[in-house]
Amino acid sequence: MNNNIKNSPASEILKILLNSKKITITTHVSPDGDAIGSELAMFFYCQQKGSRVRIINYSETPYNLKFLNGIENVCVFDKSHDTDYIKNSDTILFLDLNNSSRVKEMEESVMSSTATKVVIDHHIEPKDFADNYYIDSDATSTGELVWKILKSDNNINLTKEMASALYTAIMTDTGSFRYPNTDSETHQIIAELIKYGADPVKIYEEVYNIIPPRAARIYGEAFSGMEIYCDGKLVVLTLSKDTFNKSGATESDIEGLVEQTMTIKDAKVGVLLTERPNEAEIRISFRSKGELNVRELALSLGGGGHFHAAGARISNISLLDAKKLVIEKTSTLFNIKI
Template sequence: MKSIMTKENNIDITILEELNRFIQQAESVLIVAHIDPDGDSLGSLLAMTSFLKEIGKDVYPIITDEIPQKYSFLKGIDEIPDKYDENELKIDTAILLECPNQNRINGPAKYILDNCKIINIDHHRDNKIKGDFNWVDSSKSSVGEMLYEYFEYIDFQLSKEIAEYLYVAILTDTGRFRFTSTSSRTLQVASRLIDFGADPRKITDMIYYEMEPAAIVLTGKVLNSVEYMYDNKLCIMTLNRKMVADSGSKKSDAEGLVDFTMFGKGVKIGVFLKEVNDHQTKVSFRSKNDLDVAEIASKYGGGGHKNAAGCSIDLSLSETKEKLIKTFEELLG
């Protein structure tokens, strides 16, 4: 396998060698998924956790935010702690998965002390983390795909569970293999994960077609908020706290709803606004072709990919909406 690495996936082997060196030297490892976890961060965290346990490391995965119900079928996900005793936790290495900046790490940062080695693995082009080892590759569809490349390089035999975790990561971060980040190599990797035991029908059904009734009610409320502007080039949908309460759902049930903003004919940019409180709004952006929403998100302290990005704005829901409409006027008006 090692002899064909650069031909198939265009990765410098020295990167994989260096990653392996850091992992082999580690003894006690904290694994961090970003806030508002999605399929890539969760699947990658579970895959790395299983791998490190199998090779004899002391492993401390952590997820501090609510986990979307759609991922509850993943084995072991309900066993991931949301905190540790700072006085008892002794780690020498922290692995940050898909955490492009300090804000996306949030709470777990307190466990990472100055003498801790940091392994930073991400596919966001705007990653600002300065770790002891940094593997940032925006050409890859997902961190899940990147981890597969590492596992293949070291000839690690994937279990069915790890194959499932990685398939979830890739499936969700490619929008079911629809986004432009989906390469021929991405499909090769997905095929190999199926060979290792990942069941594409089961995984797709559990994530996209087994929604809780409350989540469907919430989806309906969000769809009812739809607004089209600038000759239907801009679509805005909103989620406020009342919608969550009235539907009996959880805020994590809104994960992925931003994709509905791009379903309309002629839409170039989609915006999904999520009310945090009276003075803060989370924003998710989607776009088509060469419209770079990561650049827009960066103006508000966020970031992401060219066609999928996000940020948090310290304004009310209505004020955020008004501000963004003006932002897009010059671009789409």
């Protein structure tokens, strides 16, 4: 942990929240189930305690999380509309991120606010930008940490909505309880969430088993252009701007796509390169299995993430050159030079 960063106990995080009349909750660009689930659970809690609270994110919510109760409270940042609210907040809660640059163009608004800034997160190498931290890089998810904080309030009324949001957070960040850091404690938390009303069958169905036809088409496009390197261990998918525009799909439609590379026989690392439809930027997503650390690769491209799931964004480069660069870098993981 960064030397300047000290964790606050859960009781102190609760105290900050309980003393705040106006709260902003936010998370990282391209939010996932852990980000949105953690935000909603905290939103319901703050509302229950009588605070004014808003969730303001840089990116839109992925379609597969829209089934969650309360999702209409998750808003996309609109500078002219939201800056005053953020500025006048007593507390800003940063969930599932540990670097203020992860909120992209919201950074100026949140960092210029005099609000108490609180980070709850499980990524490694946190940056020193907030007032209070509740971080644990061994935790499976931010959802698990939010659960611990909420459970430490003896007067909480744990609702089905909170339980479902946190179940979604933990399920998605553990790859449905398959990633190696999933332990008996995770399952104990999950058991409690089910007791409080989370429905595992429904949540799995909604998150993973329903995709809109436009998303299925773009999955098909990506896989029909699949490239395989390093004796089958490296699977590379690319999506061009053109493919995006023709399909009518949005970026959030492809949140689950890179995960699918790991179902290809012999694949150890999967990469998805996406030419972003509205910006001159290429998004690179990595997945891996076993001993292969894709976080290092992402870091070398200016990104970040976890050991088995990471990503980066690069600009001023063509899709073709970006692919070449990524293949070159990734092949070094297998000690193969391309």
